[in-house]
Amino acid sequence: MPIFEYVCGRCGEQFEALILRADDKALCPKCGCDQARKLASGFAVGGGGPGLDGPGLASSGCGGGGFS
Numbered sequence: 538m539p540i541f542e543y544v545c546g547r548c549g550e551q552f553e554a555l556i557l558r559a560d561d562k563a564l565c566p567k568c569g570c571d572q573a574r575k576l577a578s579g580f581a582v583g584g585g586g587p588g589l590d591g592p593g594l595a596s597s598g599c600g601g602g603g604f605s
C-alpha cells in the first residue's frame with residue numbers, strides 16, 4: 538500500500554499518509570500545513586533518499602539507540 542511517512546516542516550509532527558498519486562500532498566494532521574517532507578519508510582524501502590538521518594528514523598525515535 539502506498540503509505541508513506543512524513544515529517545511536518547512546520548511543527549515537526551511525524552505522521553503517515555496514504556498517497557495515491559505521486560503529486561498528492563500530505564497534510565499535517567496537527568497543524569494542517571502541506572509542507573511535510575517524505576521520510577524513507579521503514580526497512581522495506583531500500584533505495585532511500587540522500588541525506589536522511591539513516592536507520593534511526595525507522596525506530597521510535599524517542600529513546601535513541603537502545604540496541605545494546
Ligand SMILES: [Zn+2]
Pocket residue numbers: 545546547548549550565566567568569570
Ligand atoms: Zn504540522
